[in-house]
Amino acid sequence: MAGPKIYFKREDLNHTGAHKINNTIGQALLAERMGKKKVVAETGAGQHGVATATVCALLNLECIIFMGAEDIRRQKLNVFRMELLGARVESVDQGSATLKDAVNEALRYWVTNVEDTHYIMGSVLGPHPFPKMVRDFQSIIGKETKTQLLEKEHKLPDAVVACVGGGSNAMGMFYPFIEDHDVKLYGVEAAGSGVNTERHAATLTKGSVGILHGSMMYLLQSEAGQIQEAHSISAGLDYPGVGPEHSHLKDIERVQYSSVTDEEALEAFQLLSKTEGIIPALESSHAVAEAVKIAQTMSKEESLVICLSGRGDKDVESVKDALNQ
Amino acid sequence: MRNTITHGREYLETTLNQTLSQGNKIFVPYVMAGDGGLDQLIPNLKFLSEEGATAIELGIPFSDPVADGPTIQEAGKRALEQNVTLKSVIELLKQERYQIDAPIIFMTYINPIFKYGIENFIKDAQEAGVDGLIIPDLPFEQQVLISNHLNEAGIALIQLVSLTSSKKRIKQLAEASQGFTYAITVNGITGARSNFAKDLEAHLSQLQEFSSAPVLAGFGISSPEHVEQMGNMADGVIVGSKIIELLQDNDTDSIKRLIESSKAK
Ligand SMILES: Cc1ncc(COP(=O)(O)O)c(C=O)c1O
Numbered sequence: 235m236a237g238p239k240i241y242f243k244r245e246d247l248n249h250t251g252a253h254k255i256n257n258t259i260g261q262a263l264l265a266e267r268m269g270k271k272k273v274v275a276e277t278g279a280g281q282h283g284v285a286t287a288t289v290c291a292l293l294n295l296e297c298i299i300f301m302g303a304e305d306i307r308r309q310k311l312n313v314f315r316m317e318l319l320g321a322r323v324e325s326v327d328q329g330s331a332t333l334k335d336a337v338n339e340a341l342r343y344w345v346t347n348v349e350d351t352h353y354i355m356g357s358v359l360g361p362h363p364f365p366k367m368v369r370d371f372q373s374i375i376g377k378e379t380k381t382q383l384l385e386k387e388h389k390l391p392d393a394v395v396a397c398v399g400g401g402s403n404a405m406g407m408f409y410p411f412i413e414d415h416d417v418k419l420y421g422v423e424a425a426g427s428g429v430n431t432e433r434h435a436a437t438l439t440k441g442s443v444g445i446l447h448g449s450m451m452y453l454l455q456s457e458a459g460q461i462q463e464a465h466s467i468s469a470g471l472d473y474p475g476v477g478p479e480h481s482h483l484k485d486i487e488r489v490q491y492s493s494v495t496d497e498e499a500l501e502a503f504q505l506l507s508k509t510e511g512i513i514p515a516l517e518s519s520h521a522v523a524e525a526v527k528i529a530q531t532m533s534k535e536e537s538l539v540i541c542l543s544g545r546g547d548k549d550v551e552s553v554k555d556a557l558n559q
Numbered sequence: 560m561r562n563t564i565t566h567g568r569e570y571l572e573t574t575l576n577q578t579l580s581q582g583n584k585i586f587v588p589y590v591m592a593g594d595g596g597l598d599q600l601i602p603n604l605k606f607l608s609e610e611g612a613t614a615i616e617l618g619i620p621f622s623d624p625v626a627d628g629p630t631i632q633e634a635g636k637r638a639l640e641q642n643v644t645l646k647s648v649i650e651l652l653k654q655e656r657y658q659i660d661a662p663i664i665f666m667t668y669i670n671p672i673f674k675y676g677i678e679n680f681i682k683d684a685q686e687a688g689v690d691g692l693i694i695p696d697l698p699f700e701q702q703v704l705i706s707n708h709l710n711e712a713g714i715a716l717i718q719l720v721s722l723t724s725s726k727k728r729i730k731q732l733a734e735a736s737q738g739f740t741y742a743i744t745v746n747g748i749t750g751a752r753s754n755f756a757k758d759l760e761a762h763l764s765q766l767q768e769f770s771s772a773p774v775l776a777g778f779g780i781s782s783p784e785h786v787e788q789m790g791n792m793a794d795g796v797i798v799g800s801k802i803i804e805l806l807q808d809n810d811t812d813s814i815k816r817l818i819e820s821s822k823a824k
Binding site: 334346347442547 | 626634639669697747
């Protein structure tokens with residue numbers, strides 16, 4: 235059969251099941267170093283919340299997680315996990331009751347408790363230096379990929395694919411490859427019900443430049459500059475903005491951004507489960523779906539890396555519901 | 560006949576200094592534009608101005624008001640449900656600004672301005688008689704985005720100073736502030752409070768030292784007693800959430816009492 239060699243970067247095998255822990259370990263150590271006693275964080279899918287609660291348990295830091303009421307409903311198991319780890323999960327009912335609203339509440343909590351609290355931002359978002367700091371902690375993904383691929387193939391990959399919510403797994407994967415111009419980089423956003431509907435999270439494809447949570451970036455917004463709700467079957471991609479560095483990489487055309495619908499992601503979720511025995515996170519399934527398309531344009535001398543940002547155990551229930559509809 | 564006031568930084572500063580030279584403290588109420596419908600806005604502004612508000616902070620509703628507590632969040636939500644936008648507020652003021660004497664300061668998050676287009680916004684704000692701007696989510700380092708245009712148009716850009724700012728930062732902000740310096744009196748977001756930090760007095764007196772413009776205390780101030788207490792430590796107050804609640808309850812007497820408590824006895 236034609237087509238490239240396909241490698242997975244297995245962030246799903248990390249403790250807590252996603253790349254998120256790379257960042258939370260780094261930031262929790264900083265919090266400890268700064269003498270902070272408490273940590274606050276937002277979470278969408280619950281993966282960042284679980285990763286934060288985990289390091290807080292380890293380092294004996296008090297942990298408060300803000301999570302949209304809608305996401306609490308979609309990700310019950312992760313809510314229980316966070317509580318089991320000793321975190322307090324606060325439900326957020328404002329706005330669309332998803333990730334951006336959880337960020338608002340976490341920021342409000344932080345300014346009120348800034349003396350003893352550190353905010354562990356979960357993606358390459360928010361005010362400086364968060365986007366840079368989160369990128370640096372996540373860049374281990376790209377560094378390991380580079381080293382390991384050079385060992386196996388004695389050359390760099392020809393293409394690298396990652397899903398983009400806020401953009402942390404993608405930024406961490408891409409960053410060490412930015413200067414390697416022969417490596418094609420592909421970021422995949424959530425197209426939800428389709429980019430021509432009102433229900434998607436395809437910020438880079440359909441958004442316009444704006445400012446939210448301290449970053450200038452592409453945003454889903456109205457003519458009057460009000461932020462719009464994002465929609466995706468995967469809670470972790472449900473954010474109406476995208477990291478400022480991704481916005482820049484789009485503008486200079488270093489990374490090609492595309493989007494994948496809920497339906498395509500569901501197909502990829504099943505495809506990877508059946509063919510490889512790996513159940514991917516719904517977020518990562520977006521990267522898998524796009525990679526299937528990209529692979530068809532590549533030759534068998536080439537290689538392609540997919541960032542498998544997380545495992546799909548947390549999504550099994552909602553996938554079952556979606557497939558039964 | 561329409562009056563011929565030239566609005567902007569100068570008008571704001573003259574008005575504030577006049578109040579102080581009369582021995583009064585400065586009182587700045589906050590209202591959310593379009594809360595209760597846009598038709599309510601001019602009557603509310605007129606009432607506050609005529610009752611003795613020194614200047615008025617006019618909130619522009621935004622979908623993600625991270626600096627605001629529940630009262631102002633809800634007011635903004637009510638305004639957004641009425642489809643109130645930065646543009647519709649400006650258009651209304653272009654027609655009706657002449658009815659209100661008090662300087663008007665827009666308090667808006669940066670994204671609605673950015674989406675409007677910065678140059679267009681400033682041109683329209685000038686025509687609408689806007690005297691100053693407060694942009695809580697635009698950090699000092701990023702203000703070049705708008706400050707040169709504002710200086711040209713003569714509209715004041717007001718700096719917010721937090722309790723946790725270092726001495727160096729306080730100095731930097733106080734020196735850059737135009738119109739007045741906005742001293743945030745609590746760690747946190749807007750909303751009525753019952754008491755304040757013990758070290759507030761030292762913080763405010765340090766600010767007074769660095770700031771050539773008047774220093775106004777805001778966030779949490781919600782009773783005539785607070786107004787008097789702050790009046791002893793600063794040049795005046797900004798009252799937000801409480802005014803919004805009182806306007807909703809139509810409790811004009813309590814509003815009058817709040818304003819009155821800023822005047823010389
Ligand atoms: C497994 C997984 N992948 C991806 C994401 C999206 O975040 P980011 O774009 O920051 O990597 C999430 C967020 O929760 C996630 O849990």
